[in-house]
Structures are given as structure tokens and as C-alpha cells.
Amino acid sequence: MRPRLQTDEQILAVARACILEHGPAVSTAHIAGELGLSQATLFKRFGTKEELLVRALLPTGDGELIRMLDAGPTEQPLPEQLEVVGAALLSLFDTVLPCVMMLRASNEGAAQAALRDPSRGPIRLNRSLEAWFQRAVDRGLARATRPGVAAAAFVGAVRNRVFTTHLMGTPRDPAEDTAFLAGLSRLLFFGISPAPEPR
16 A cells, blocks of 8 residues: 655644654554554654654744734733733643643653754743733833743743643633633733722
8 A cells, every 4th residue: 555645744743643642652653553654654754753753742833922922012901912912822832731741751852952942932932922021111011020020920820721721631611711811911910010900
């Protein structure tokens, strides 16, 4: 039987699903079998299992969020903007957090190096969010504070919500996500706003 013609993206999607279901120790024979390919074909396309693992799992879906952060903040009320950013973070983390956890569990040198690469993944996202908070301060939308702390507090709270979901294996209610983001945004904003919270 001739192998099916599949794009790298299709192969990576199947590999990602196999790794997320069976863990990073899943064999390339299993992945190749799911694809209807030989292991030789798989290695011809990706070189090594480590390369396949990194390319399948390394977070790459943050481009739109990074562009939104780099373009902001706007003149809209900051709590509303934080809710939009928070919703984008929730969506992103739902997808990438399980992948990052598998990369960390793999103990592969290339995987660990990729996670520490400042040009992509978690470090790039944190830097973009920190710069967003700094511009909010520079534009008088927030009181002068350490933007790295504000960014870490915000992204940490959102990440923890997603992590707890995956850890407990329970689905989240979208309405509760909306209420959580509204509460978190107001809590953070009125902690850094130039004026006290209105009564």
C-alpha cells in the first residue's frame, strides 16, 4: 500500500494527538501507524523523534495574541481591554498548556531549550504582555508600577485557571470564565489605576 500524501502540518497534528494521549514516550512506530506511514518516512520528514516532538508540541498559536498586545493598549477603558486579553489567553492556554506540560515531561534537551527560547513560546508572550502594561503606564492609563509584576500576576491567574481545569479534568463553564475575567480585570486595574475604585 502506498503511503498517503500528507503535509507536515497533518503529520504534526496526528503526532501531537498521539503524544497528548499516550505521553512523550509514545513510540514513533505508533505515530507512523496512525498516519499510515513507515517509520523511515517519518524520520525522513523530521529527522529524529526529538525534532518531531518539539515541532508537534512547541506552542506556535500565539501570533495573533502577540500582534494584539504589540498594537495596544488602546484608549478604551483598561479593564475592558484586560478582559479581551484574558479571553485570548484562556483560549491559547487551553491549547498550548497540555503541549508545554508534555514538552517539560519529555526531558529532551532540544525541548527544554525550545521552551527557554526568548523569541518564541512562553517567554515571548510574557515579554509582550509586560511591554503592554508598560505602555499603559506610559499613556497614563495605569499608575506607575512594575509592569513585569502586573503581567505576571495577570497571566499567572489566567494560566492557573486553565491548569486547574486540566489537572482536575473538569470542563469550565464559559459564563464562569467571563465572570472570572471581569473580576480579575477589575481587581488588577483598580489596584494600579490612577484613582480609587468608584463606589
